[in-house]
Amino acid sequence: MLASYLLNPNKSNHNLEDVCLEYLGVKKLAYNDVTDKGKLNFREVPVDSATCYSGEDAAAALKLRKLLAPAIEKQGLAKLFYDMEMPLIEVLADMEMAGVKIDVPLMNAFSAEMEKEIASIEKRIYFIAGEEFNINSPKQLQEILFEKLSLRTRRKTKTGFSTDIDVLEQLALEHELPREIIEHRTLSKLKGTYVDALPRLVNLKTGRLHTSFNQTVTATGRLSSSDPNLQNIPIRGEWGIKIREAFIAEKGFLLLSSDYSQIELRVLAHLSIDEGFIEVFRHDGDIHARTAMELFGVPAGELTPEMRRRAKTVNFGIVYGISPFGLSKQLGIPPDESRDYIETFFVKHKGVRDYMNRTIEQAAEAGFVSTMFGRKRPIPELKNTNKNIRQLGERLAINTPVQGAAADIIKVSMLNIWRRLKEERLKTRMLLQVHDELLFEVPEDEKDLAMALVKEEMENAVKLEVPLKVDIGACVNWAGAH
């Protein structure tokens, strides 16, 4: 289904049945049997038919391949398809089969500890609220906060008033209950989604967690991970760190984590050839500090952590195609102030400004954007009559080449690393990819060799106008490998 995906990344379903329906005009193909003198005969069967043969998926795929191969060629996607995505299948299969080990007893201990903490917070919440209710129900929580306690409502949702983290943080300034709710939410989220759920998914034969890496899901060329999603394991906060400590290496092995440092901003520097960005990255400078100096007009020595934090948010916002309103919401400052930041940024980075304008113009003209590896994303939003949707299209046009190129780059490095590990007969195994990070399991005595190999291949996956930088570390658990 890779071909269908590359030809139309905007479509959500790239499973066999949907693609058959779209390209072949049938629900599903069945392979007729081997009795037909070696000649393949196809017949159409409904999806829900009880008459299913083991060869039908392969037969359908073969037929689709003949149909889609010329389209792949015609759209200039052949290299991407045959040299990147197809070879990557085996790499991902190896990673899925390898799985990752978790410390189940440790997770269980966390669970008990969290259970107690949650129960104690619960008691306080019921006492403050004056009644018991389901804290996990936004509907019931609204009644308590906005009706019983008469706290000021903030944002609206489709069905009522929002009780999300931003709202609760504001309410916490005026009442003691919201703080307890936040604590409760955090703990029950981490307990329910990770600490309790993951141990149940450990495979009985391998004793490890096996994810699925989905190659035909995202609009930008990233992978996704599901069942379980191992690309959103917590990392922040006390409990986030603890959960990562429960991702461990096999006895005699270490977990090796290597991640690209600011790969998206480096890609943006490359694509835009912006003087300031290129200068910072060529000298391995602190990009957020540099932006902070520009925004606040102070020398490096006078920068405060708050100034750098704001600049970091601005830099991220740039990659997403920021608006003054969005930035003000993110920073919790007036829109006027955030507008000044954006204007100042673009005055100091005319290269980025011009690149973004060019990109949007080209996207509107061609109807799609491309990454540096020729991956395409149609952006029909740019032709929409609704201004909000058109502006969304502009943000997609800005973000996709950057996020997509970063995805391309790490895929190249995965292929090169996988091949070298095989050629050089190393026992190191690639386990996970988390967008800009790779996680390996490495025999203790292979650590130095593997670290050198991985760093080398990631930093040299492609040649850009600025160097690619990789941070790398190894430890018995995932938390310590960072």
Next chain:
DNA sequence: CACTAGTGCAA
């Protein structure tokens, strides 16, 4: 059991 809404975890 399938689906939506709200929420929140990651890059």
Next chain:
DNA sequence: TATTGCACTAGTG
């Protein structure tokens, strides 16, 4: 009114 995902619970049908 910031990009890309996945999964949890509550609630509904």
